[in-house]
Every structure is written in C-alpha cells, then in structure tokens.
Amino acid sequence: MSLLRNMAGGLRALLRKKQVSQELEEELNGFLEMAAEEKMKQGMSRKDALRAVRLERGSPETTKEVVRTAGWESLVEAWWQDLRFAARMLRKAPGFSVVAILMLAVGIGANSAIFSVIQAVSLRPLPYKNPKQLVLLTDSQDPASGAFLFKDIESFKAVSRSFAEIAAYYRDSGFSRVVLTSGEEPEFVQGAFVSANFFPLMGVAPALGRVFAPEEEAQREHVVVLSHGLWMRRCDGSLNAIGKKIQINGLPSQIIGVMPATFSVSRARPTVLGSFDNKSLLG
Amino acid sequence: MTDKPSDLVQGTLDMLILKTLALEPMHGYGIAVRLEQMSKGVFRLNAGSLFVAFQRLERAGLVKSEWKATENSRRAKYYVLTDQGRRRLNSETREWGRQVAAIARILEAS
Numbered sequence: 128m129s130l131l132r133n134m135a136g137g138l139r140a141l142l143r144k145k146q147v148s149q150e151l152e153e154e155l156n157g158f159l160e161m162a163a164e165e166k167m168k169q170g171m172s173r174k175d176a177l178r179a180v181r182l183e184r185g186s187p188e189t190t191k192e193v194v195r196t197a198g199w200e201s202l203v204e205a206w207w208q209d210l211r212f213a214a215r216m217l218r219k220a221p222g223f224s225v226v227a228i229l230m231l232a233v234g235i236g237a238n239s240a241i242f243s244v245i246q247a248v249s250l251r252p253l254p255y256k257n258p259k260q261l262v263l264l265t266d267s268q269d270p271a272s273g274a275f276l277f278k279d280i281e282s283f284k285a286v287s288r289s290f291a292e293i294a295a296y297y298r299d300s301g302f303s304r305v306v307l308t309s310g311e312e313p314e315f316v317q318g319a320f321v322s323a324n325f326f327p328l329m330g331v332a333p334a335l336g337r338v339f340a341p342e343e344e345a346q347r348e349h350v351v352v353l354s355h356g357l358w359m360r361r362c363d364g365s366l367n368a369i370g371k372k373i374q375i376n377g378l379p380s381q382i383i384g385v386m387p388a389t390f391s392v393s394r395a396r397p398t399v400l401g402s403f404d405n406k407s408l409l410g
Numbered sequence: 411m412t413d414k415p416s417d418l419v420q421g422t423l424d425m426l427i428l429k430t431l432a433l434e435p436m437h438g439y440g441i442a443v444r445l446e447q448m449s450k451g452v453f454r455l456n457a458g459s460l461f462v463a464f465q466r467l468e469r470a471g472l473v474k475s476e477w478k479a480t481e482n483s484r485r486a487k488y489y490v491l492t493d494q495g496r497r498r499l500n501s502e503t504r505e506w507g508r509q510v511a512a513i514a515r516i517l518e519a520s
Contacts, residue, residue: 136469154487158457161439185456193458194465
C-alpha cells in the first residue's frame with residue numbers, strides 16, 4: 128500500500144516534472160518569505176531578513192536539490208542522463224563506437240554459441256530414465272562405429288556386476304538402412320536394431336502401441352516400431368496403423384508401436400526400429 | 411544544552427512533524443516555528459531536511475497535503491495528518507518512551 132503510494136509519488140515527480148518542481152518552488156518560496164516576514168517584524172530590512180533566512184534555513188537552490196534527490200525517482204533520472212551522455216559520446220566517435228559494438232557483439236555471440244553447444248552436449252540431462260546411471264559402451268579399438276559382436280554382449284551380461292542391465296542398439300548406414308515399400312513409392316529410411324530390454328532400460332515408453340517383448344527377439348515374425356515422423360508420413364498419423372503390415376526390404380513386418388516425437392538415441396533419430404534377432408529381416 | 415541548535419536524533423524528525431500536525435493542519439513554515447517553540451529553540455531545522463521529510467511522509471501516506479490560504483492570505487501547502495499517520499504517531503511515541511526509559515536506566519546505573 129505505502130509502497131504503491133511511494134511509487135506513485137515518484138512517478139508523478141518523473142512524469143510531471145515541471146508541475147512538481149513548480150509546486151516545490153512555490154512552497155519553498157512561501158516558506159522563506161514567511162521566515163523573512165517574521166524577521167522584518169523585528170525591524171530588519173527586507174534584504175537583511177532574506178539574507179539571514181538563507182543563512183539559517185539553507186539556500187533555495189540547495190534545498191530544491193536535496194528534496195529532488197531524496198526520492199527513488201532521482202536515481203532513474205540520473206540513470207537516464209547517464210544513458211543520454213553515453214549515447215552522445217558514442218555519436219561523437221563513430222569509429223570507436225562501431226569497433227566497440229562489434230567487439231561486444233562478436234564476444235557475446237561466440238560466448239552464447241559455445242554455451243549452447245556445451246549445454247546441448249553435456250549440461251542438459253539425457254532424456255532418459257536415470258540419465259546419471261547410463262553408460263554407453265563402445266569398442267575402444269574402434270570408438271567411431273564401436274560395434275560389438277552380439278555374443279559378446281551376451282557374455283558381458285553374464286559376467287557384469289557393475290550394471291543392472293545391458294541393452295544393445297545397432298545402427299549403421301548400410302545394414303540398417305532399409306527400403307520401405309508399402310503402397311506408395313519406395314523410400315530409403317534409417318533403421319536401427321535394439322534388444323527387447325532397450326526401451327525399458329532407457330525408460331522410454333511408446334507414444335502408441337507397444338515395444339518389443341523379450342520373446343520377440345527370437346521370433347521369426349517381423350515386428351517393428353516406427354518413429355513419430357515416419358508414422359505421420361507413411362500412416363498419416365492414423366491410430367489404426369498398429370497391427371498393419373509394412374514392407375521392409377521386400378519382407379512384410381508388423382507395426383507394433385510408435386515412438387514419441389522427442390525420442391532419439393544419442394542425438395540420432397532412427398525411423399524404423401527392429402528387434403534384435405530379426406536380422407534375417409534384412410536378408 | 412548549548413545555545414547552538416542541535417542536530418536531531420536520527421529518525422525522530424518524522425515523529426516530531428507528525429506530533430506537530432496532530433494538533434491541527436499546518437504549512438511548512440508553521441511546522442518549523444512550532445518545532446522551535448516547543449523545543450525552546452533547541453531544534454532549528456533547515457528547509458532541506460523539513461521538505462525531504464514532508465515528501466517522505468506524504469509518500470508513506472502518513473500525511474496529506476492541500477493548498478490553502480494562510481491567515482495572511484498567502485497561498486501555502488498545508489499538511490494534514492491521516493488516520494495512518496495518527497496510528498504511526500501513537501506507536502512511535504510509545505516506542506520512543508520505552509527507549510528513553512531504557513537509556514535512562516542504563517545511564518543512571520552506578
């Protein structure tokens with residue numbers, strides 16, 4: 128309440144500066160006049176009286192300045208004046224200004240660019256369950272492709288005591304790049320294979336349908352999970368897509384689920400996900 | 411006390427102004443004169459401190475102001491105590507009494 132009133136008083140002083148300062152002037156003059164009259168009654172000349180009053184009560188200029196700078200609005204005003212002064216100085220030396228502004232722009236730009244990279248790469252938590260406990264295992268001899276033999280993964284699982292669970296994910300540009308042919312024109316898409324425990328381990332649920340059941344790893348029936356984008360494109364985002372067949376590399380596969388739009392695996396977005404032992408799917 | 415006007419104890423000017431206004435609305439010079447009379451000349455205030463205090467009190471909602479004619483038919487800004495100001499005066503007076511009594515007890519302890 129009183130804060131609001133204080134703000135209102137300050138704003139009035141800012142916006143109706145002339146009126147407020149006139150009022151102060153009039154009030155102050157009245158004050159000094161009355162004080163002088165008092166002295167003149169005691170026999171002083173008007174001039175002496177005014178002089179004495181100034182000495183006793185302070186000069187009108189000082190007083191006005193003191194009153195003007197007492198409220199918070201004088202800070203705003205001082206700030207505004209500083210700003211205008213800065214603008215004037217910049218205008219006076221355009222060459223210097225341009226260089227300074229460019230340097231700041233480049234500096235700030237580079238900083239924010241680097242920060243957004245760091246943020247994306249290391250600061251933002253991975254969009255999975257328990258991201259702190261997730262570890263990506265790759266072959267140290269070949270970290271780029273980093274593939275293990277499937278039977279190695281099986282043996283890791285058997286001997287590992289450090290991990291609660293080990294899931295496998297396979298994606299490359301040859302083997303897992305597949306051709307879709309169902310109805311319309313054929314389309315090359317990036318696929319990937321995952322073990323059945325992959326989705327539960329990552330804590331990612333499908334947006335629609337389901338993901339692979341453990342027994343489907345060994346099954347001959349081909350089942351696939353589609354990315355959100357592919358589902359929208361090939362199936363028009365239809366809810367009936369679940370259970371439909373889609374031709375992958377010429378072989379029919381059943382669509383069992385659709386991933387959410389945000390799903391990605393280490394920043395890649397595979398469009399078709401097959402379950403692991405379905406490698407025969409690719410012939 | 412010396413003949414020279416003393417400085418006020420920090421923070422008491424507002425309370426004294428409120429007290430002056432508790433009797434009747436008054437303009438700035440009237441307040442200054444009354445403070446001097448009531449303190450028997452101990453407190454002589456310059457215009458700056460007074461006007462800053464008026465502005466502060468008005469913004470805090472403890473006084474209102476209106477322009478009126480004085481008895482000498484001069485236009486002056488009169489300050490009026492608000493209800494809030496009256497309550498503040500009461501609480502500050504009580505607090506002041508408490509503090510003075512406490513200080514006196516300390517000073518008189520031997």
